[in-house]
Amino acid sequence: MTRATSLPADARIGRVALLAADRTELVEFYRDVVGLEVHSRGAETTTLGAGDRTLLAVDEAQAASPRHQTETGLYHTAFRVPSREALGGALERIRAQWTLDGASDHDVSEALYLSDPAGNGVEIYCDRPRDQWQTNDGMVQMGTSPLDLEGLKAVADDTDSIDPETTVGHVHLEVSDIEDARKFYERTIGFDVTVDLEPSALFLAAGGYHHHVGLNTWNNRSAPASGSGLAWFEILLPEEAAISALRERVESADYSVTDLECGFEVTDPDEIAIRVRLEGRNDES
Template sequence: MIDSVLPDRTHVGRVALRANNLDRLVVFYRDVLGLTVLEREADRATLGAGDDSLLELLAAPEAPERGTEEAGLFHVAFLVPSRAALGDALSRIHERWHLDGASDHRVSEALYLSDPEGNGIEIYRDRPREEWPTNEGRIEMATLPLDLDALGDRRRGEAGVPDETTVGHVHLEVTDLPRVREFYVEGLGLTVRQEWSDAALFLAAGDYHHHVGLNTWNGRTAPASGRGLAWVELLVPDREALGAVRDRIGRAEQSEGTDTLSLSDPDGIELRVRVEGTC
């Protein structure tokens, strides 16, 4: 019998972005976000925290700007391990860039900004799980004001993010919520953690508040293309979990001898499902 859901230990791995100006984005993610440049080549760069790769930047100087009707990235969310680390991120943003917004989501505290090519970014820290409000097994998030003065008081002046920083979740703009729900829930195996009317879904493996967000707030009507999001990676704990995804999806591509599946969602967004610890 095929497992119907992803294992609890599943989480987001790397996110890849197509960049018109690779050098500029490398500097931004290094100096403003505080990521470490792990590898740098003429046409690509890998950034991360500690030794872990979190972000792939792919040179695409001729890629057109993403159109206003196209699906794609709403934001990639970098999860820092403490309020002090979030305060340091706020300080770097104030010194070197500009903040778009800040929210208390009850389960987390978040800062929002956009990179030089318009890709949305969230930097956040989770509250302890025992403080997360729930109702009948689902998370109850909200969007409340965040006290930036109090957050700034917690900063330590660190130039980079802590080694424990990860990509906590990705949030996508989609064209048809019921259609992508079928793909991500029935196919991929994520579970619904919260629904906001008929315009947004928050999905996760296990009891996390969300690993993937989906929304139709901006009325996107066309498949993803152009610069910006290239692919998103989900890490599963073992080959059994990978095989279950392959069997549920039915059309995933798996290169012989590899531990990675490549598939596209209904809006043409590429997902890579990989066994953690493999290349």
């Protein structure tokens, strides 16, 4: 259901940034296993992406401690590929070079799951056509059943790189309290709830998508992240007016904001940083 405070229908997730004590292994994993291309290498940050779109930043901070099992933060970054052929190609890369943690058919999508060398979760998935999605009372019906891996292998493309049309389809977060997170992501940010599994999980999106943000408390995380893991992720909005409206909601809810060149940054109730940026602007900052 669309509300007066909803985000624009074409809002989407932009880049995800990871913090690591040593970025070398992470960069090699996202390049060779996920299939992203290295876009830039700086003194402290390496960026990777698909085609001309940057999707991931890996920031190095040698003093960063490993994420503790009680800390909130990233459950997984979900890279959305545009076809089953591309998903099959991802499966072949994973089988050749890494370990597949899981594979599921979610009715709206088909998904592969794995973990990077630092333990950050990764999903690579392909959506089914939206006219095949089932809804009930405004909620998207998502299931979990075994994925036909052999059928996926049969249609796999043979490229070592991910499809250039790949995007970050969603981010899934581990939070300390679902209701607190719901107040922030639904009522303040403006995502619409698409799947409600309270008290343990919630999925939210803009524009009727199945989810741009997932939230869960499955591992009983309770402390803000203080070391390695998710540094920030982006919400991209199509126009300055939408950014201004969101900033007004955020400030009215008494959250502090930090100015960025083409937007602003705010932290959620678990101190997870979200950057709000204008679509198509300042892609490498």
